[in-house]
Amino acid sequence: xxxxxxxxxxxxxxxxxxxxxxxxxxxxxxxxxxxxxxxxxxxxxxxxxxxxxxxxxxxxxxxxxxxxxxxxxxxxxxxxxxxxxxxxxxxxxxxxxxxxxxxxxxxxxxxxxxxxxxxxxxxxxxxxxxxxxxxxxxxxxxxxxxxxxxxxxxxxxxxxxxxxxxxxxxxxxxxxxxxxxxxxxxxxxxxxxxxxxxxxxxxxxxxxxxxxxxxxxxxxxxxxxxxxxxxxxxxxxxxxxxxxxxxxxxxxxxxxxxxxxxxxxxxxxxxxxxxxxxxxxxxxxxxxxxxxxxxxxxxxxxxxxxxxxxxxxxxxxxxxxxxxxxxxxxxxxxxxxxxxxxxxxxxxxxxxxxxxxxxxxxxxxxxxxxxxxxxxxxxxxxxxxxxxxxxxxxxxxxxxxxxxxxxxxxxxxxxxxxxxxxxxx
Amino acid sequence: xxxxxxxxxxxxxxxxxxxxxxxxxxxxxxxxxxxxxxxxxxxxxxxxxxxxxxxxxxxxxxxxxxxxxxxxxxxxxxxxxxxxxxxxxxxxxxxxxxxxxxxxxxxxxxxxxxxxxxxxxxxxxxxxxxxxxxxxxxxxxxxxxxxxxxxxxxxxxxxxxxxxxxxxxxxxxxxxxxxxxxxxxxxxxxxxxxxxxxxxxxxxxxxxxxxxxxxxxxxxxxxxxxxxxxxxxxxxxxxxxxxxxxxxxxxxxxxxxxxxxxxxxxxxxxxxxxxxxxxxxxxxxxxxxxxxxxxxxxxxxxxxxxxxxxxxxxxxxxxxxxxxxxxxxxxxxxxxxxxxxxxxxxxxxxxxxxxxxxxxxxxxxx
Numbered sequence: 001x002x003x004x005x006x007x008x009x010x011x012x013x014x015x016x017x018x019x020x021x022x023x024x025x026x027x028x029x030x031x032x033x034x035x036x037x038x039x040x041x042x043x044x045x046x047x048x049x050x051x052x053x054x055x056x057x058x059x060x061x062x063x064x065x066x067x068x069x070x071x072x073x074x075x076x077x078x079x080x081x082x083x084x085x086x087x088x089x090x091x092x093x094x095x096x097x098x099x100x101x102x103x104x105x106x107x108x109x110x111x112x113x114x115x116x117x118x119x120x121x122x123x124x125x126x127x128x129x130x131x132x133x134x135x136x137x138x139x140x141x142x143x144x145x146x147x148x149x150x151x152x153x154x155x156x157x158x159x160x161x162x163x164x165x166x167x168x169x170x171x172x173x174x175x176x177x178x179x180x181x182x183x184x185x186x187x188x189x190x191x192x193x194x195x196x197x198x199x200x201x202x203x204x205x206x207x208x209x210x211x212x213x214x215x216x217x218x219x220x221x222x223x224x225x226x227x228x229x230x231x232x233x234x235x236x237x238x239x240x241x242x243x244x245x246x247x248x249x250x251x252x253x254x255x256x257x258x259x260x261x262x263x264x265x266x267x268x269x270x271x272x273x274x275x276x277x278x279x280x281x282x283x284x285x286x287x288x289x290x291x292x293x294x295x296x297x298x299x300x301x302x303x304x305x306x307x308x309x310x311x312x313x314x315x316x317x318x319x320x321x322x323x324x325x326x327x328x329x330x331x332x333x334x335x336x337x338x339x340x341x342x343x344x345x346x347x348x349x350x351x352x353x354x355x356x357x358x359x360x361x362x363x364x365x366x367x368x369x370x371x372x373x374x375x376x377x378x379x380x381x382x383x384x385x386x387x388x389x390x391x392x393x394x395x396x397x398x399x400x401x402x403x404x405x406x407x408x409x410x411x412x413x414x415x416x417x418x419x420x421x422x423x424x425x
Numbered sequence: 426x427x428x429x430x431x432x433x434x435x436x437x438x439x440x441x442x443x444x445x446x447x448x449x450x451x452x453x454x455x456x457x458x459x460x461x462x463x464x465x466x467x468x469x470x471x472x473x474x475x476x477x478x479x480x481x482x483x484x485x486x487x488x489x490x491x492x493x494x495x496x497x498x499x500x501x502x503x504x505x506x507x508x509x510x511x512x513x514x515x516x517x518x519x520x521x522x523x524x525x526x527x528x529x530x531x532x533x534x535x536x537x538x539x540x541x542x543x544x545x546x547x548x549x550x551x552x553x554x555x556x557x558x559x560x561x562x563x564x565x566x567x568x569x570x571x572x573x574x575x576x577x578x579x580x581x582x583x584x585x586x587x588x589x590x591x592x593x594x595x596x597x598x599x600x601x602x603x604x605x606x607x608x609x610x611x612x613x614x615x616x617x618x619x620x621x622x623x624x625x626x627x628x629x630x631x632x633x634x635x636x637x638x639x640x641x642x643x644x645x646x647x648x649x650x651x652x653x654x655x656x657x658x659x660x661x662x663x664x665x666x667x668x669x670x671x672x673x674x675x676x677x678x679x680x681x682x683x684x685x686x687x688x689x690x691x692x693x694x695x696x697x698x699x700x701x702x703x704x705x706x707x708x709x710x711x712x713x714x715x716x717x718x719x720x721x722x723x724x725x726x727x728x729x730x731x732x733x734x735x736x737x738x739x740x741x742x743x744x745x746x747x748x749x750x751x752x753x754x755x756x757x758x759x760x761x762x763x764x765x766x767x768x769x770x771x772x773x774x775x776x777x778x779x780x781x782x783x784x785x786x787x788x789x790x791x
Contacts, residue, residue: 055648055679067486068467070446074488074532074558159649262649287648292681296600297650299557299576339465341447341751341769342681342709342727 046359046395047274048140048326050282051267051309053301055114055289058335058345060374061088061298063353064105069373071337073295082364090302093310094355100313100322102361102423105353106368106377109333109384112347114289117332122169124388125414136391138170138177139412140280143397145177150237151244153279154179157266159286163189172405179282185266187245191238206236244276245269254315258308267308271315274325288331291344313357326359326394330387337374351377354387360394360425367422385417393419429761431718431778433734433744439504439763440775442472442479448767450754452492454541455499457759458522462773463489469529471541472773474504482527482539484548490754491530491562491573494541495585499523503760505779526585530559530573536583552588554581561603561658566610570627574601580615580625592630596623602654607692608664616655616669618642622690636695638688641671645678652678657723657755661715665692666737670710670723685710685725689737700735703742712755714764724766726751732766732776748774 060066065077065088077086080098087095087103094101111117116127123133134142141153156166156179163183170178180188193202209232217225243249247269258264263285270281285305290297309329316322334352335345351370357363369379392399392412399413446466453460460472461482469482469489500523527539536554539546557576564571564585571583580594580601599618606613612633616622620639623632642653657670667690675683685708687700700721708727715721720743721735730748732755735741750768757764766774 070466076487076533285649287650287679289648289679292679293652296652297648297679300650339447344679344681 045146045277045279046144046324046326047278047321048136048144048280048359048391048395049270049274049312049328050136050280051305051327051329052282052284053288053305053329053331054284055287055331056117056333056335056347057288057301057331058290058294058298059105059351059353060335060337060345061090061294061302063087063103063355064370064374065089066337066370066372066374071339071373071375073339075295082366085364085366088302090298091306093306097310097313099364100317100357102356102363103353103366104356104368104382104387104420104423105366105370106380106382107334107349107352107354107384107387108377108381109349109352111349112333114332114347117347117349120384121330121332121387124385124417126384131410132168132171133410134171134173134177135169135179136388137179137280137282138173139392140395141170141177142173143392143412144279144395149277149279150234150241151273151276151278152180152238153177155273155278155281156181157185157269157281157283158183159262159266159284160184172403172410182245182269184262185247185269187242188238191242191245193239241276244273244278247272254311257311259304261304263304264308267312271312274316274321275319288335289347290335291340291346292342294335294339294343294345296343316358322358324359326361326391327357328387328391329355351375356394356423358394360396362423362425365423367420380420380422382420383417385414386420389413389417389419390423393424429718430780431716431762432780433720433722433778435780436732436734436744436746436764436776436778437781438774439777440474442470442477442773442775444470444479444771444773447769447771448753448773449488450490450492451765451767451773452494452756453758453765454522454525454527455494455496455759456502456522456525457504458502459541460756460765460773460775461492461527462765462767463492463529464771467531469527469539470773471546474775475502480544480546482529482546484537484539484551485529485531485533485535487532489529489531491528491559493528493562493564493571494525495528495564495568495571496523496525496541497568499525499759501759504758504763504777505760528562528564528571528585530554530562530575532558534559534575534577536562536571536573536588538588550588552583554583555579558600560601563604563606563613565606565627566608570606572604572606572613572615574604574615576600578617580604580613580623582613582627592627594623594625594630594632596632597621599651600654602656603658603669605658605660605667608660608662614658614660614667616658618651618654620653620655620671622655622667622669634695636667636690637697638669638671640673640686640688640697640699641669643673643675643678643683645675647677648679650678652683656709656711656725657713659714660692662717666690666715667692668713668715668721668723670713670725672709681709681727682707683709685723685727685731685733687713687721687723687733687735689715689721698737698740700733700737700740701742702731702733702745704731704745706731708751711753712766714755714757716757717761722755722757722764724748724752724755724764726753726769730766730768732764746776 066072076089080095145153333349336348402409527541537548538550555575582591620642622636673686710725730752732746750770754767
């Protein structure tokens with residue numbers, strides 16, 4: 001049997017997590033110091049939501065408009081609920097909630113390729129040979145999920161593609177913290193009992209399994225059998241909470257408020273999962289890679305984004321969850337100030353924006369500035385590393401501490417950067 | 426009108442009018458003295474074809490694409506009749522043209538009135554016409570009524586004199602890209618993002634029928650967005666045909682991978698005929714015209730630009746001209762001998778379609 005590549009590196013953890021819903025019995029031997037932190041947080045459960053606008057949303061059509069300039073395009077900048085702060089007219093509902101938002105306008109990640117740009121934004125680091133860093137969701141799941149949590153700590157809701165499990169995004173943190181993908185917001189595969197299997201038959205089957213396991217364990221108990229047992233138990237907990245994955249159980253009025261389209265439904269599901277205690281949810285909205293007819297497509301895409309984003313902020317606030325939930329709206333980069341000959345904007349990472357809200361942040365704050373036509377950062381330039389520090393600092397954690405995969409100290413966040421203190425509460 | 430001495434195969438640049446910012450739309454005034462070109466700098470530029478003078482129309486706070494005119498019996502200034510010495514220089518020989526009104530619609534939803542011949546033009550009237558972009562403006566044949574359409578999915582009629590609202594047409598389910606009056610003045614067509622062309626009775630406000638131009642629309646499932654729209658629209662002079670131009674065969678909306686297409690409707694029975702470019706050109710059709718000589722001319726771009734000529738009888742693309750820039754709009758001169766292209770490179774090109782002049786005559790620059 002091969003040694004596993006993550007965490008404690010023992011032979012006890014060679015379980016293929018694909019066999020089980022959402023967990024494997026990964027030990028915590030490599031993460032000394034964080035169990036205590038997670039239990040502290042259990043009393044005040046923190047969570048994180050990333051809304052990923054895939055393809056690179058235009059900062060000029062969202063958070064940092066430059067109307068009536070050579071780069072501004074046709075849209076207005078509109079006032080918001082924070083005096084002196086204007087955002088694009090394409091986000092009228094978000095503008096009314098600016099007092100809940102925190103904007104970072106001076107981002108320079110210097111990476112215009114989709115994959116590498118996403119890596120920077122999701123791991124806080126550039127792609128490096130020889131090491132893969134865990135994504136923010138895996139880190140959040142690792143540091144925020146309590147031992148009593150029944151649902152997976154790291155969930156992705158995607159517009160399409162396949163559902164499943166993404167072991168790579170947890171890197172050395174181990175498959176326990178890798179994301180479970182809910183494609184189009186559908187529940188994990190095999191979550192629900194097949195119709196041909198009655199609940200009585202299911203109970204009898206489970207009883208037989210436990211009886212046979214117990215007999216086997218009398219003479220062959222090992223770390224592996226314990227791991228299998230634990231995984232089955234964890235899967236059973238997820239199955240018992242299957243309803244958490246079903247957004248159709250929400251009040252139909254909520255579905256109306258969020259919008260009866262895929263992204264509205266996905267955001268409603270995200271709220272539901274956060275309410276159920278999932279530590280990290282990432283919702284992707286596609287797509288914003290508008291090399292052609294940028295303005296028409298941003299009308300359409302932001303028209304879908306604005307309402308459910310605003311409703312979700314309202315709901316988190318109304319439920320008293322906004323103070324303990326960090327919300328981040330990001331892309332892999334922004335879009336060129338220069339408008340190309342097909343009314344498009346191309347990839348641009350030199351001066352762009354991210355919007356945040358919630359836990360640990362100064363609501364209504366704006367940090368960072370770009371010049372008059374958005375072609376350069378003029379004040380408080382930050383990169384993905386600064387943002388990564390900021391997320392975990394806002395969540396009340398210390399991103400300068402280390403993980404210790406195979407005994408090697410690796411800081412949670414890039415030590416070359418630090419948190420953006422100006423926006424931390 | 427007698428058949429003009431036009432040879433599409435002789436189409437060539439006659440004049441270039443340069444502006445510092447990309448152009449979005451272009452139209453000739455009814456007399457053909459001026460070429461108006463709207464720009465990404467929120468202005469409309471007026472180029473005097475006789476003197477070469479350039480005048481900025483400043484006022485809108487956003488882009489303009491819809492341009493239309495009200496003029497009383499304009500005397501067309503045929504380009505061929507202009508002495509070469511009077512073009513781009515001989516200002517003392519040129520009289521000021523009869524007044525006319527320019528109407529422009531911008532992407533902040535406003536409709537503006539201008540005195541088209543003013544030396545320092547400012548809007549003389551402005552109204553809030555649509556919630557969102559005004560995508561097109563048209564004036565009725567009798568000059569009394571203005572039609573606008575826009576991103577609020579509405580089509581509206583206004584008094585050309587004072588902007589008083591006359592009627593709103595509801596029924597489109599997506600952004601309305603274009604609008605045109607039938608030459609008989611009794612019907613109005615409007616065309617939207619999803620390729621629905623609505624034929625309205627102006628007097629009653631009722632929908633007469635829908636024409637199907639859905640070939641222009643696609644929902645790109647990969648990017649989760651709609652692309653389409655009738656980008657250019659035109660009746661022939663007798664109103665027996667309606668031409669619509671746009672993009673089709675889209676395989677990648679966000680990279681603009683698709684092909685230009687003209688759909689030519691028989692007005693009587695609504696049957697469409699597809700006019701395709703002969704070459705495998707990737708881009709969007711932006712302007713179309715049914716010429717008095719019977720051919721259809723369209724223009725568009727996607728990196729480079731093209732002007733296509735079609736024989737509607739057999740749908741053949743009989744000639745194609747390469748334009749050095751993305752052609753974002755096209756207008757045909759009232760005398761029918763020339764057409765203008767609004768270039769994404771900031772240049773408006775005046776092409777003549779008449780047989781070539783004596784060898785050695787260079788294109789005139791404004």
